[in-house]
Amino acid sequence: MIEIKNLTKTFNTADGTVEALRNVSLSIPDGDIFGIIGMSGAGKSTLVRCINMLERPTEGTVEVDGVDLGSLSAKELRAKRHDITMIFQGFNLLMQKNCLKNVCFPLELQGMKGAEAKKRAIELLDIVGLADKAKAYPAQLSGGQQQRVAIARALTTQPKVLLCDEATSALDPNTTNSILELIKEINARMGITVVVITHQMSVVESICKHVAILDGGEVVEQGEVSEVFAHPKSQAARNLVFPEGEDSSLNVGNAGEHFIRVVYNGAYAAGKPMIARLAIDKGIEANISYASTKGISGKAFGTILLSISGDDQAVRDTIEYLTTEPGIEAEEVKVHVH
Amino acid sequence: MFTDIFSPESLAEAWEIIRTQFPMALWETFYVTVLATAFAILIGLPLGVLLVVGEKGGIRPIPRWIMAVINFIINVLRSVPFLILMILVFPLTRLIIGTTVGTVASIVPLVIAAFPFVARLVESCLREVNPNLIEMAQSTGATPFQIIYKVMIPESWPSLISNFTVAITTILGYSAMSGIIGGGGLGKIAINYGYYRYKYLVMFLAVILLIILVQIFQSVGTKLAVKTDKRLKNQAK
Ligand SMILES: Nc1ncnc2c1ncn2[C@@H]1O[C@H](COP(=O)(O)OP(=O)(O)O)[C@@H](O)[C@H]1O
Ligand SMILES: [Mg+2]
Numbered sequence: 001m002i003e004i005k006n007l008t009k010t011f012n013t014a015d016g017t018v019e020a021l022r023n024v025s026l027s028i029p030d031g032d033i034f035g036i037i038g039m040s041g042a043g044k045s046t047l048v049r050c051i052n053m054l055e056r057p058t059e060g061t062v063e064v065d066g067v068d069l070g071s072l073s074a075k076e077l078r079a080k081r082h083d084i085t086m087i088f089q090g091f092n093l094l095m096q097k098n099c100l101k102n103v104c105f106p107l108e109l110q111g112m113k114g115a116e117a118k119k120r121a122i123e124l125l126d127i128v129g130l131a132d133k134a135k136a137y138p139a140q141l142s143g144g145q146q147q148r149v150a151i152a153r154a155l156t157t158q159p160k161v162l163l164c165d166e167a168t169s170a171l172d173p174n175t176t177n178s179i180l181e182l183i184k185e186i187n188a189r190m191g192i193t194v195v196v197i198t199h200q201m202s203v204v205e206s207i208c209k210h211v212a213i214l215d216g217g218e219v220v221e222q223g224e225v226s227e228v229f230a231h232p233k234s235q236a237a238r239n240l241v242f243p244e245g246e247d248s249s250l251n252v253g254n255a256g257e258h259f260i261r262v263v264y265n266g267a268y269a270a271g272k273p274m275i276a277r278l279a280i281d282k283g284i285e286a287n288i289s290y291a292s293t294k295g296i297s298g299k300a301f302g303t304i305l306l307s308i309s310g311d312d313q314a315v316r317d318t319i320e321y322l323t324t325e326p327g328i329e330a331e332e333v334k335v336h337v338h
Numbered sequence: 339m340f341t342d343i344f345s346p347e348s349l350a351e352a353w354e355i356i357r358t359q360f361p362m363a364l365w366e367t368f369y370v371t372v373l374a375t376a377f378a379i380l381i382g383l384p385l386g387v388l389l390v391v392g393e394k395g396g397i398r399p400i401p402r403w404i405m406a407v408i409n410f411i412i413n414v415l416r417s418v419p420f421l422i423l424m425i426l427v428f429p430l431t432r433l434i435i436g437t438t439v440g441t442v443a444s445i446v447p448l449v450i451a452a453f454p455f456v457a458r459l460v461e462s463c464l465r466e467v468n469p470n471l472i473e474m475a476q477s478t479g480a481t482p483f484q485i486i487y488k489v490m491i492p493e494s495w496p497s498l499i500s501n502f503t504v505a506i507t508t509i510l511g512y513s514a515m516s517g518i519i520g521g522g523g524l525g526k527i528a529i530n531y532g533y534y535r536y537k538y539l540v541m542f543l544a545v546i547l548l549i550i551l552v553q554i555f556q557s558v559g560t561k562l563a564v565k566t567d568k569r570l571k572n573q574a575k
Contacts (some may be wrong), residue, residue: 015372033511044413052477054473054476054477078479078480079479080463080479080483081476081479082475082478082479085477085478086477086478088470088473088474090468090470092468092470092471092473092474094471094489094492094493095493095568095569096492096493096495096496096566096567096568096569097492098568105475105478105488106478108477108488109475109478109480109481109484109488137568137569138568139568139570141570153478182460
């Protein structure tokens with residue numbers, strides 16, 4: 001369990017102070033894959049660096065399994081960092097050492113001797129699918145392979161927590177998926193708590209159970225991924241869920257039409273011919289003005305904006321009709337016609 | 339004055355000097371250079387490390403005033419011309435070696451002149467190390483000392499070798515200069531025969547040998563640096 005309480009971090013720079021984090025509180029359950037998402041400059045890296053005390057909080061505390069990390073001595077903290085390991089956007093492998101040596105690095109720091117460390121390292125290279133690259137140097141590997149080596153290295157000390165700071169941001173989509181799969185597998189197999197820092201919604205969607213949205217150094221929303229995606233409340237969340245812009249790209253029809261936002265919150269209904277049935281059962285004609293839905297573990301999440309012509313009664317009927325389906329919510333919204 | 343350089347008498351005379359004196363002089367120049375470089379690295383490497391890790395924001399900050407003193411000493415030593423430095427360190431040379439003349443004695447001023455230079459070279463090499471690697475090591479629980487000898491030095495090793503090569507060739511040049519005031523080796527021969535006795539052929543030969551030595555040091559150093567650098571893809575192992 002990682003408990004972050006009222007964390008504030010200010011940097012003193014030449015041009016004054018920068019408040020990178022403001023009163024951030026989060027609790028990350030054991031075994032979770034917890035996403036922290038936000039735009040560039042939101043404070044994500046600062047937050048993750050506070051979790052292993054690479055950055056000392058200005059105010060507030062970080063507790064891991066009940067231990068306040070801020071109260072530890074330098075030596076205790078170094079020992080703790082074998083339990084809380086990290087992978088990075090730039091992989092950060094030692095370029096002059098081969099893969100095996102890179103994976104052995106954390107063990108070497110602990111003073112583990114050659115043969116034993118090597119055995120453990122080979123096991124881990126095997127887990128990440130790179131047993132055959134033990135003798136290769138990082139420069140000879142692709143980005144995805146380098147990140148696998150970095151993951152193996154992060155696992156050698158059998159950590160409880162794995163922090164991933166934009167770990168897939170330098171990778172192409174296919175490689176990103178394979179690395180995310182690997183992280184998911186490691187989480188499931190070893191029960192390691194994973195904290196995923198990213199600016200990409202797709203990353204959170206594909207592996208996280210919980211998510212916190214960071215904006216301007218503050219947590220503006222947090223909860224289960226499906227919940228946050230279905231009801232993005234804050235502007236920051238909406239920007240992330242609808243990166244193309246929510247209402248601006250609408251294909252809006254005549255003035256006087258009504259608009260209904262249909263929210264899929266884990267419904268199985270995405271495949272059903274909803275609009276056709278609305279016409280047949282209720283005699284209401286609806287157009288899709290905008291749609292952004294995503295399938296997550298077999299369920300649909302996202303938003304559809306329907307435009308219907310008709311009176312207020314038709315709007316109420318439509319909403320009532322749609323919301324009988326489990327996992328669907330609907331509300332009338334005002335859309336400006338341009 | 340060059341007309342009789344290649345006369346049979348002067349050739350014979352030159353050959354006699356070369357035969358009797360050059361092997362020893364070459365050896366003296368070689369070992370003085372290598373020893374002086376080794377000592378300069380022995381002092382300059384830790385000092386260069388200190389300049390990087392000890393500064394504010396470094397991995398092991400030390401008090402500001404100590405850094406200022408170290409920087410000042412390095413800058414002073416680097417700005418004194420070598421010949422003058424040699425004379426200035428006579429007392430130190432006498433203290434360590436027992437005399438101020440001779441080949442061995444010339445090692446002391448060479449080291450004093452070279453270690454600040456080496457410290458600066460090491461400093462610039464270590465500053466090139468990717469700061470993300472240092473952050474990685476810190477997040478992995480490395481001590482400052484472990485970061486220095488397991489990350490900073492190994493990661494900059496190829497460029498350290500290149501820079502030590504620069505140092506050894508520079509020290510070779512200085513060692514030749516030390517021939518003017520008591521040092522041995524090829525520099526002494528070049529000055530004694532060329533400057534004082536007008537035996538230009540001997541002087542040229544001494545200079546050519548110095549050039550060849552520089553070439554050898556440089557190409558061995560460059561090869562070594564390239565060979566150790568694992569960032570280069572597709573290299574032969
Ligand atoms: N060491 C630092 N000194 C000064 N300002 C910093 C430092 N680290 C981060 N910041 C500032 O804090 C803010 C958040 O940065 P960061 O945590 O890196 O954001 P993110 O990872 O979300 O892109 C930015 O405005 C950044 O300029
Ligand atoms: Mg960042």
